[in-house]
Amino acid sequence: MHGDGPAGSPQGPAGPPVCYRHPGRETHIRCTRCERPVCTDCMVSASVGFQCPDCVQAGGRTVREARTIAGARVRNTDGSAGATGAVVTKTLIGLNLAVWILVLVVGDKVVDRFILLGRAVVGGQWAGIAEGEWYRLFTAAFLHQEPWHILFNMFGLWMLGPPLEAMLGRVRFLTVYLVSALGGSALSYLIAAQNQGSLGASGAVFGLFGAALVVGRRMNADLRPLIALLVINLVITFLNVSRIDWRAHVGGLVVGALAAACMVHAPKNHRVAFQVLSIAGIVAVLVGIVLFRTSQLS
Structure with missing residues (x-):
């Protein structure tokens, strides 16, 4: 018998866990945040270990948006978030x-x-x-x-x-x-x-x-x-x-x-x-x- 993995973690029928996004791929790598198994194609390098794409996306939503000293959004030269491109000027x-x-x-x-x-x-x-x-x-x-x-x-x-x-x-x-x-x-x-x-x-x-x-x-x-x-x-x-x-x-x-x-x-x-x-x-x-x-x- 094989021990159960973390809640919500898929596991291969023969023992090794499989990637939660690719059930046909066996892996021994787990997300450091949710502990779900991820394959080498899905894992994302983190400061400590690796994270799954879902945790990376969720973490990105919690990051505070960059603001200027006056409180405006920081923009890129193309108008997206990073310098302004001086559109108004x-x-x-x-x-x-x-x-x-x-x-x-x-x-x-x-x-x-x-x-x-x-x-x-x-x-x-x-x-x-x-x-x-x-x-x-x-x-x-x-x-x-x-x-x-x-x-x-x-x-x-x-x-x-x-x-x-x-x-x-x-x-x-x-x-x-x-x-x-x-x-x-x-x-x-x-x-x-x-x-x-x-x-x-x-x-x-x-x-x-x-x-x-x-x-x-x-x-x-x-x-x-x-x-x-x-x-x-x-x-x-x-x-x-x-x-x-x-x-x-x-x-x-x-x-x-x-x-x-x-x-x-x-x-x-x-x-x-x-x-x-x-x-x-x-x-x-x-x-x-x-x-x-x-x-x-x-």
């Missing part, structure tokens, strides 16, 4: 380029319609944010006219975007970008003359500078090259205040840093709720600024 660059080409083809009509403008007479009638055209707070961030302007902004977006997108995740990265653009527009609207126009993605790009500093600090990275580059850009900004809207740059920088801080310093418990509420708070403050300025101009 590429889309933003493509959108900016498309609008720039539209401006070249159509001309000033597009600029007059979507530029950041407090309140002024355009085409014989009043126009601007104070006249209810709030969309200008965002559309201006996608407008460019001079080739050098879009070249520098898209270079900055391409340099800062992919690593931030990988570390924050697509949705959080896009949120930081758009909130930074809103922050730059809000400060420009608050301080600039009501008939002074402003356009360009600079506010959003400076927001990515601020976000990169916060994320780099969180990861204990060497920030000296990034700080040097930011200082150079700020010097260029304030040396050309007659041509560059410094308010949009500063506003985007501050808001981008605050938004990123809300992302990477959120508590692990209720992290998403904290991030959503924090960003909502930032947006509420910016909306308050816009409402205050509108009341002045109205």
